[in-house]
Amino acid sequence: MITTGAASDSIHNKGYTHIFQIYTPASRYLTGALDMFKAADPNAKKVAIVYENSKFAKDVATAAKAYAEKNGFEVVLFEAYAPGTTDFSSFINKILAKKPDAIIGGGHFADGETFAKQLYEKKVDVKLVSLLVAPAVPEFAEIGDAALYVTGPSQWEPLAKYTRESAKALGIEWYGLSVEEFDKEYKEAYGYDPGYHAAGGYAAGLVLQKAIEDAGTLDTEEVKKALEKMDIMTFYGRIKFETGKYYGRQIGHEMVYLQWQKKDGKLVKEVVWPDAAKSSELVYPMTTKYGEEAKGKAKETAEEKQAQEKPKSTPGFEVALAIAGISVAYLLRRKL
C-alpha cells in the first residue's frame, strides 16, 4: 500500500511491512527550515519553537527541537499554545525577552495566521519565521504585510523546480512527467491549480506504476522488493523508502519551503528551499521589511488604494466617544 496524506512517523514502526509513505513524515516537517536557516546565516544560533498543542504539531515541534539541538542551535523557547488561541501576547513577550534569531512552529491555519499577524503588529525583530500549514494556504495573504517574508513548509508546490537536470545532478533516475506537464494537465482536467494533496496522490500512483514496471509482475512480494530498492526523482521530488526500523517511511522526499514575497506590489508564494527546487532566493533576514516600509511607501500603490477604500480611522473613535458621552450626560440629566 502506498499511503498519501499520512505524515505520521508512528505508522511505520508498528511492524507493517507493506506500507510505503509518499509524504515527508512529521519528524522532518520543520527540520528543513533549520537547514535553510543555517545555510542563510551560519552564525545564527537561537531558535524559539512555539507550537499548537495538537498531536501533529507536537510531533513536528519535538522532532524539530531534537534536530535543532543536534545541529548546534540553542532552543531558547519551547512552548505549546492551546488550540484556538487568539491572543499570542504572552508568547510574543517571551520571544522578546529571549531574543531568538528564528521562530518556528505553528499548528493550523487560523492560529498560524493570527500568530504571524501579532508578531508583525509587535514588530518582533527576528530573522526568520517558519510556520506549519498557514503560510502554505493562499488565504494567508489576507493579513497583508504581516505575511511578507514569512516562510512555511509544503509537501509540494507547482513552483517547485524538480527537473531531469536536478535528477542527473543527484545521479538518480527521473521518472514520469515534468512539473509543468502535471500542472497543465491537472488544470485542464479540474479547472484549478493543483495543491500538494493532489500532487501527493498522483505521485503515489506514479510510484506504484514504476515499482510494477521494475518488478515486471503484479506479485505483491516482487513489487515490494522493487519499492525497497527505489530511488527516483519525479515531478513531486525524490522518492526513497526506509527499510530499517521505520519500515516504509519516506526518506527521499524533502519538504519545499515557500516564502511570501512581493512581486509588482502583490504578495506571491515563492519556493526558496531546497536548492534543487527553488524558484526564488530567500529574503533574509525578514526584518528587512520594517526598513522597506519606511522608505518604500510610495511604491505600494495597490495597498494605498486599499487603504483609501477603508474608512478613515483615528478621528472616528474620538468623535464617537464624545457623542456617546454627551448623549449619556443628556439622558442622565433628564432622569435626575
Add this chain to the structure above:
Amino acid sequence: MIDVWVDSIIGGLLLGLVYGLAAIGLNLIWGVMKVINLSHGAFMALGMFVIYLLFTAFGIFPYFGLVIVIGLGLVLGMLTYFVALHRVIDAPELSTLLATFSVSLFIIGVGTFVFTTIPYAIDISLGSISFGNITILGTKVATGLISIAFTAILYVFLYKTRLGKAIRAVSMNRVAAELMGVNTTFILALSFGIGIALAMSAGALIATIFPFTILSGGVYELKSFVICVLGGLGSPLGALVGGIVLGMIENVVTLQIPTSYVPVIEFSILVLILLLKPSGLLGGKV
C-alpha cells in the same frame, strides 16, 4: 528585559479592562436578578459578529458601531427577558439557568448555520507607539479606554440616577421595591438588557483586537465567571479589578511560567476565593 515587563504589564492592563467590561454584564444580571446567565458568551459572540457586519457590509467604523451594538443589545436583552426569563424568574435557579442556556444554544446554533465556525477578523489599525521593545497598539488602548468609560457610565447610572437606584433597590429586596412603587418587571427586563448590552459591547471590542468565531464567546464567558467571583458579585468596580488581575496573569505571570498553566491558575483562584472569601475582593451588594 525590563522593557518586556513594562510591555506585558501595559498589555495585561488593557486586556484586563476589556475582560472586566465583559464580566460586569454577567455580574449585574446575577446581582439584580439572581440569574446565572449562560447565554453571556453567546451574546458576546453575537456582538462580535454585529460589529463585523456593520464594518464589512456598511463600512461603519467599529467604535461608532459600538453605539448600535449597545442599542441592539438593550433591545435583544429585554426581548430575551420577556420571551425566556419572565415566566421562570421566580422559579428555582436551575430553571433560569436552563432558560438562558437554551437561549445560548439558539444563538450559537443559528450563528453556526449562518457564519459557520471559521474565524473572522476585523482588520483595523490605529497605529502603534514603540519605545524599544515596548509596542502599544492603538486598538488595545482604545478598547481599554472605552471599557473604563463604560464602567464609569454604569457606575454613575447605578448610583446617581433614579432608574439606577431602582435597579439597586430591586437587587436588595424585590418585594420591598415593588411595595415602594417600583415597576420591578420593567427593572428586571432593563437590567437584563443592560447586562446583554455590556456583554455584546465587550464582544465587539474584543473583535477589534483578536480574531473570533461564533464559538469564541465560551472562553470569555468562563473568564467572566472567574472575574465575577474574584472581584465580588454585584460590584462593577470589583469586576474591573478582577478583569485586570486576570489580564495580568495572562500577560505578566506567563513570562515566568508556561502559558498553558494559565487556566489552572485562573480556576485555582476561583476555587480559593470561593473557599476563603466568597464575597470576592470587593464584594458587596449592587
